Amino acid sequence: xxxxxxxxxxxxxxxxxxxxxEEQYGIDxxxxxxxxxxxxxxxxxxxxxxxxxxxxxxxxxxxxxxxxIKMGLAPDVVSxxxxxxxxxxxxxxxxxxxxxxxxxxxxxxxAEIERVGFDRGDNGNAYAxxxxxxxxxxxxxxxxxxxxxxx
Amino acid sequence: MDVxxxxxxxxxxxxxxxxxxxxxxxxxxxxxxxxxxxxxxxxAAHTLKGMAGTMGYKRMQNLTHxxxxxxxxxxxxxxxxxxxxxxxxxxxxxxxxxxxSVISETSDExxxxxxxxxxxxxxxxxxxxxxxxxxxxKESVAASAEPAAAAAAAxxxxxxxxxxWDFTEEEHKALEDAMMANKKxxxxxxxxxxxxxxxxxxxxxVFKAIEERGEIVAAKPSTQDIEDEKFDLEFxxxxxxxxxxxxxxxxxxxxxxIADAKGGIFEGDQAAESEAEAPSAPVTEKKEESxxxxxxxxxxxxxxxxxxxKKPETAGSGAKTEKKSGSKPAVNxxxxxxxxxxxxxxxxxxxxxxxxxxxxxxxxxxxxxxxLHEQIEYLESVTTNLHESVMKVRMVPIESVxxxxxxxxxxxxxxxxxxxxxxxxxxxxxxxxxxxxEIGDPLMHMLRNSADHGLEMPQERIAxxxxxxxxxxxxxxxxxxxxxxxxxxxxxxxxxxxxxxxAIERGVMTEEQAYAADDSDIINLLFMPSFxxxxxxxxxxxxxxxxxVVKSKIEALSGEVDVKTKLGEGTTFSIRLPLTLAIIQxxxxxxxxxKYAIALxxxxxxxxxxxxxxxxxxxxxxxxxxxxxxxxxRLDEILGCDSQREPEEDMIxxxxxxxxxxAGLVVDNLIGQQEIVIKSMGKYINKCKFxxxxxxxxxxxxxxxxxxxxxx
Numbered sequence: 015x016x017x018x019x020x021x022x023x024x025x026x027x028x029x030x031x032x033x034x035x036e037e038q039y040g041i042d043x044x045x046x047x048x049x050x051x052x053x054x055x056x057x058x059x060x061x062x063x064x065x066x067x068x069x070x071x072x073x074x075x076x077x078x079x080x081x082x083i084k085m086g087l088a089p090d091v092v093s094x095x096x097x098x099x100x101x102x103x104x105x106x107x108x109x110x111x112x113x114x115x116x117x118x119x120x121x122x123x124x125a126e127i128e129r130v131g132f133d134r135g136d137n138g139n140a141y142a143x144x145x146x147x148x149x150x151x152x153x154x155x156x157x158x159x160x161x162x163x164x165x
Numbered sequence: 166m167d168v169x170x171x172x173x174x175x176x177x178x179x180x181x182x183x184x185x186x187x188x189x190x191x192x193x194x195x196x197x198x199x200x201x202x203x204x205x206x207x208x209a210a211h212t213l214k215g216m217a218g219t220m221g222y223k224r225m226q227n228l229t230h231x232x233x234x235x236x237x238x239x240x241x242x243x244x245x246x247x248x249x250x251x252x253x254x255x256x257x258x259x260x261x262x263x264x265x266s267v268i269s270e271t272s273d274e275x276x277x278x279x280x281x282x283x284x285x286x287x288x289x290x291x292x293x294x295x296x297x298x299x300x301x302x303k304e305s306v307a308a309s310a311e312p313a314a315a316a317a318a319a320x321x322x323x324x325x326x327x328x329x330w331d332f333t334e335e336e337h338k339a340l341e342d343a344m345m346a347n348k349k350x351x352x353x354x355x356x357x358x359x360x361x362x363x364x365x366x367x368x369x370x371v372f373k374a375i376e377e378r379g380e381i382v383a384a385k386p387s388t389q390d391i392e393d394e395k396f397d398l399e400f401x402x403x404x405x406x407x408x409x410x411x412x413x414x415x416x417x418x419x420x421x422x423i424a425d426a427k428g429g430i431f432e433g434d435q436a437a438e439s440e441a442e443a444p445s446a447p448v449t450e451k452k453e454e455s456x457x458x459x460x461x462x463x464x465x466x467x468x469x470x471x472x473x474x475k476k477p478e479t480a481g482s483g484a485k486t487e488k489k490s491g492s493k494p495a496v497n498x499x500x501x502x503x504x505x506x507x508x509x510x511x512x513x514x515x516x517x518x519x520x521x522x523x524x525x526x527x528x529x530x531x532x533x534x535x536x537l538h539e540q541i542e543y544l545e546s547v548t549t550n551l552h553e554s555v556m557k558v559r560m561v562p563i564e565s566v567x568x569x570x571x572x573x574x575x576x577x578x579x580x581x582x583x584x585x586x587x588x589x590x591x592x593x594x595x596x597x598x599x600x601x602x603e604i605g606d607p608l609m610h611m612l613r614n615s616a617d618h619g620l621e622m623p624q625e626r627i628a629x630x631x632x633x634x635x636x637x638x639x640x641x642x643x644x645x646x647x648x649x650x651x652x653x654x655x656x657x658x659x660x661x662x663x664x665x666x667x668a669i670e671r672g673v674m675t676e677e678q679a680y681a682a683d684d685s686d687i688i689n690l691l692f693m694p695s696f697x698x699x700x701x702x703x704x705x706x707x708x709x710x711x712x713x714v715v716k717s718k719i720e721a722l723s724g725e726v727d728v729k730t731k732l733g734e735g736t737t738f739s740i741r742l743p744l745t746l747a748i749i750q751x752x753x754x755x756x757x758x759x760k761y762a763i764a765l766x767x768x769x770x771x772x773x774x775x776x777x778x779x780x781x782x783x784x785x786x787x788x789x790x791x792x793x794x795x796x797x798x799r800l801d802e803i804l805g806c807d808s809q810r811e812p813e814e815d816m817i818x819x820x821x822x823x824x825x826x827x828a829g830l831v832v833d834n835l836i837g838q839q840e841i842v843i844k845s846m847g848k849y850i851n852k853c854k855f856x857x858x859x860x861x862x863x864x865x866x867x868x869x870x871x872x873x874x875x876x877x
Contacts, residue, residue, distance in 0.1 A: 056867040057759065058846070059804040060853045068846055068859055070867045073519065075844040075859045107847040 025124045029146065031153055032099065033115040035087060040120070040146055040153040041099065047108060048100040049116055052092055066090075069098065069110060076100060078110035081161065085141065090114070106162050120153070122146045127155065171363060172272055175220050177501075179265045182209045182216075183258060184565075187572045190254050194575070197246035207236040213261065215392050219363055222274040225264040231286040232257050238290060253285045255572075336383040336403075343382050343405030350382070351410045353428035354401045355417055365394040367422050374416040379406025398424075403431050504598060507559055514552050515748060515842040519861055521548050522839070526863030549840065552748050560595040563641055563650070566605040567592055570612055574637065577616045584634040585620055587612070591641035596648050600722050600742055604650070607715040611652040611738050612637060614712065619656035619736055629733065631655065647766065648744055653737040659730040661687050688728050692716040723857065725874065727824065741824070749843060751860075751870065753836035754819065757806030760868040762841050762860055763830070767873040769822045771835065773815045788818070788829055795820065797829035798876055803855070809833055821873035828877045843870060 029040035030049075048071065055067040055078055064083040068075050078098055082090050090096065095115040102108045128145045143157035189206045196202065214229035232254065238244040260279045267275040332340065343350060355371055357364050368391045375381055381388070383403040386396050404413060410428055417426040521544050528541050567589055574587040596604070620626075620635035627633055638653040661684045668674045668690055674682065692712050719726050724742035743749075743766075751762040752771075772790060779786050779797065786797045797818060801808035810816070810833050818829040841860040850856075857872035 054866060056859070056869065057806075058850055058853060058856065058869060059806075061850055065850060068850070068867050068869075070861050070865050073516065073861060075846055075861070075867055077847055077849045079849075107849065109847075109849060 026121050027124070027127075029120050029122055029153065029155065030099070031117040031120055031150075032097075032113040033117055034082060034085075034113055038117065038151060038153045039113075040122070040155045041101065041158065042155075043119065045101045045103050045158055046099060047102040050098050050100065050110075052096040052098065052112075066112060071100060071108075071110075074108070076108050076110050078112060080112050082112070084161065101158060101162075103158055103162065109162065111161070118150075120146070120148050120150075122148065122153075171220065171366075172268075175216055176265060176269050179213060179216060179261075182213050183262055183265065184568050185209045186213075186258055187255075188568060190251060190258065191571050191575060193246055194248075194251045200240070203236060203240050203246075207233060207240055210236060211392075215365060217264075219365055219394065222264065222268065224274050224276075224278055225261060225268075228257065228260060228264075228279055228283060231283050231290075235286055235289055244289065250289055253282065253289065255576075257282050257286065332383055333387075339382040339405075340403065343380075346405075348379070348405040348407055349410075350431035351379075351404045351406065351413065351428050352401065352431040353404055353410075353414065353417070353426060354399055355423060356399045356425040356427075358422045358424045359398060364396070364398075365392050367420060368392065368396075368400060370420045371417050371423065371426075374420055375402070375404055375413060378408055378413050378416065379404045381405075502558070504559075507555070507598075511555050511559070514548070514555050518548050518552065518748065518840060518842055519863075521545060522863035523865070524863070552840075556597075556748075559598050561598050561601050562593045562595050563601055563604065564592040566601055566608065567639060567641075570609070570639065573609065574612065574616060577613065581617065583616070583620060584623055585616060585637060586634055587637045587639065589639045594641040594643060594648055594650075596742065596744070600724075603718060603722055604740075604742070607718045607740070608639070608650065608652065610712070610715050611740075612639065615652055615654040615656065615736065615738075619654035619658075621657050643744070644741075648742050649739055650742070651737055651739045653735065655735040658732040658734055658736050659688055659691070659728070660732060661730075664688065664690055685728075688730065691728070692726070739824075749841060751839055751841045752819065753839050753862075753868070754800075754832040755834040755836060756800045756804055756832050757808055758833075759804070759806055760836065760862065760866065761800075761804075761832075762839070762868050762870045763819060763821070763873055764857075764870070765838060767821050767823065769820045769827065772818045772820060772829070774818045774829070775815050776813060779816075790820070790829075793827065795827045795829050797831055799831045800871070801831070801833070803876070819873075821877060823874045823877040826877050828873070830871075830873065830876065841868075841870070 028043040030043055030046055032039050032041065050069075050071065053069055055069055057067040058065060058077075064079050064081075066078045066080050068077050070076075080090050082088065090112050093114070096112065097116045098110040098112055099116070100108055100110050126147045128147065130142050130144050141157050141160045142154045143160075144155040146153035146155055186206060186209045189202050189209065192199065192202045193206065210229050210233040214226055214233055217223075217225040217229060235244065235250070235254075239246060244250075257279075260277075260282055263277070264274050267273070340350070355368075357367055372381060372388070381402050382405045384391060385401045390396060391400050406413060410430075414426045414428055417423060521541070524541055524544065528537055570589070571587050574585060577583075578585045615637050616635075620637070621629070621631075623633045626635065636655045638651070640653070641648065641650045643649075664687050665679045665682075668687065669676050669679050673690060673693070679687070692715070716726050719740055719742070722742055724740055727739045727741070728736065729739075730736040750765040752765055752768055754761050754763060774788055774790075774797075778788055780789065781787070782794070786799075787794050788797055789795075799808070808831075816831050817833070817835060818831055820827055820829050843858045844860060846856070846859050855872050855875040856869050857875070858870045859867050860870055862868050
């Protein structure tokens with residue numbers, strides 16, 4: 015682990031910092047296709063509760079999920095800060111993730127990132143790939159693969 | 166010569182000709198004397214040979230050449246068609262097919278000479294020729310006569326436009342016929358560009374162009390030589406036509422890589438002059454025709470075989486043009502288009518429709534001047550027409566897929582020793598190109614299934630009082646916005662009891678479940694993976710793969726499969742496929758404040774029903790609509806939302822139909838009919854069976870599309 019860190023010490027990754035409840039989460043910017051304001055979501059019947067429905071993103075129909083429900087938190091309360099982050103990963107189709115607020119973009123060098131071992135599951139954070147230490151506080155880095163797995 | 170740019174055309178056309186040959190040989194098996202079929206086969210084999218030769222595929226050329234030779238003899242009545250010959254021919258076709266597929270993969274024909282088949286073909290020829298062995302010495306005469314004639318022909322053509330015609334007997338007769346019919350005779354000299362690669366192909370296109378306006382009665386060099394590219398840059402034709410010369414010349418010039426076409430009225434005295442020459446021609450001809458084709462395929466003799474094969478061809482093509490002018494051939498004016506280009510065109514049309522829908526909705530909300538409405542209506546009709554045209558471009562008849570089945574059934578019949586006949590109808594039914602490409606395999610599986618499992622062995626059939634020969638039917642027809650393809654056989658039908666036993670044996674169902682389930686549920690088990698009732702695993706089917714593949718393939722095309730069976734009488738599999746996959750007419754409805762679309766094609770009527778007319782049968786709600794009992798489904802419950810109508814109000818019931826089943830869907834309100842663009846919701850949300858997709862409404866809102874078929 016120490017070796018790995020020293021070799022990549024200068025590698026900078028950009029993360030978008032979002033707020034879910036009182037916690038800060040980071041999503042690797044390379045997976046983010048778009049960030050849109052809250053809009054009308056069409057409910058889809060008979061799907062798991064964390065699927066909020068589908069939206070029209072410039073002519074494309076994109077499903078939207080609530081990461082709060084997926085994480086076992088209280089349901090989303092829509093405010094003027096609520097955003098839908100459209101993420102696209104190689105293996106997956108585009109999907110929207112509802113978040114309470116988008117804060118900022120931060121640069122984290124690999125030295126500032128603490129990788130999480132196998133002891134996931136605490137605090138319902140089975141979806142963390144690491145913790146970023148930044149001047150604004152700790153940022154839980156989301157493991158999107160895990161978030162989108164089993165959808 | 167670089168011919169790679171023609172490879173695609175070569176492959177496409179070869180496949181077409183092979184298909185043609187397969188069909189014709191099958192017909193020939195039924196009706197061995199039919200002269201039309203024989204000359205059709207000859208023509209197709211000949212074209213194949215020419216094409217393979219031009220592309221430089223020598224092995225394929227040799228094989229087709231020998232096949233052509235056999236047919237040349239058959240056509241002249243010197244050989245009789247028999248079962249052994251048909252078998253050789255089919256093997257020959259398979260071998261050619263292999264060449265074509267090897268060429269399509271590697272653009273090389275491979276190194277299989279197929280000598281056994283060539284030998285068999287030659288044996289057929291030799292078997293007939295044996296009795297005429299004594300004619301052999303004459304061969305040398307013909308062989309030497311031919312090059313001389315060819316040389317003379319080459320000379321003459323270079324001296325054009327004053328073409329010296331020396332007509333064969335057939336040509337002469339055709340000329341006389343044309344004159345008798347009061348047709349005008351034109352003599353035309355066509356010059357090909359020097360850079361032209363496929364001169365024969367161009368000449369062929371010229372022939373085609375001319376045949377639209379008249380017929381070719383004579384050619385110099387002979388049509389055969391022209392097709393074999395045995396001409397320099399020019400060839401001359403005599404055309405009999407009822408029309409003027411000018412349009413013919415224009416048509417010829419319109420063919421690409423044709424440098425020039427000149428012509429004038431064909432003078433009668435020239436005809437007379439040639440008449441004087443005529444007597445000499447038939448003599449050589451007769452000599453050659455009496456020739457036996459070489460029994461031993463030596464290289465020097467191969468030349469002679471060419472001569473024998475060639476001469477009758479001139480006669481044949483004369484007969485062919487005559488026949489053609491009788492039933493004017495509908496020449497397809499087509500352009501090959503990459504399907505991706507069509508897809509992008511289709512996407513643009515979809516965008517246009519969405520934009521139009523949003524115009525419609527903003528216009529209705531803002532109550533603008535009537536002019537705006539008029540313009541929008543105009544836009545609406547234009548987009549609808551545009552959509553229909555693009556759809557039609559993508560449609561192809563299913564014929565291209567089903568035409569290979571008769572041959573397949575024939576082979577199965579031989580293999581299983583089970584006489585059977587395939588009857589097809591509705592081959593002209595059209596479907597989206599992507600669907601047609603995918604439907605071949607499922608249909609093949611079903612036909613094999615019918616042939617192998619469905620039909621009984623002949624003894625059994627006779628014992629049951631059925632005709633010995635089993636029948637399989639393949640019917641395709643359009644039903645509203647669907648296309649239905651049925652595979653029907655008059656065999657044993659599905660033994661539901663046996664399937665039930667099997668289900669219990671395999672542990673798919675418990676005994677109670679199996680006996681509680683009704684027959685259609687049991688039959689549906691056949692579509693499960695690895696569930697086969699065949700007692701013996703055969704080469705054809707019964708390996709448990711098949712029906713489940715059929716089902717998943719059809720469902721991937723948004724279609725469905727249905728089975729009807731009667732023990733002892735037969736089974737019908739019907740496949741129902743949507744005509745279009747992208748844009749449909751839909752009824753927009755409101756349920757619990759949410760908007761949904763229901764495909765109009767699945768809707769029979771819309772009824773107002775009083776809540777007191779709803780009865781309960783077996784704890785299911787039904788209504789009695791003009792004597793028909795129809796189950797009703799409350800969409801608010803199914804969709805999980807709350808109806809906003811009062812329970813005592815009249816219900817709006819959309820009567821949906823699927824095949825001959827009906828169901829009433831209870832909705833809150835109707836919005837109206839609208840053209841919608843189907844958008845996939847992606848693979849994350851595909852668990853909901855009765856939602857087939859989503860669409861974007863004029864105001865940008867997403868509405869879900871209810872698949873009424875899945876609800877019934």
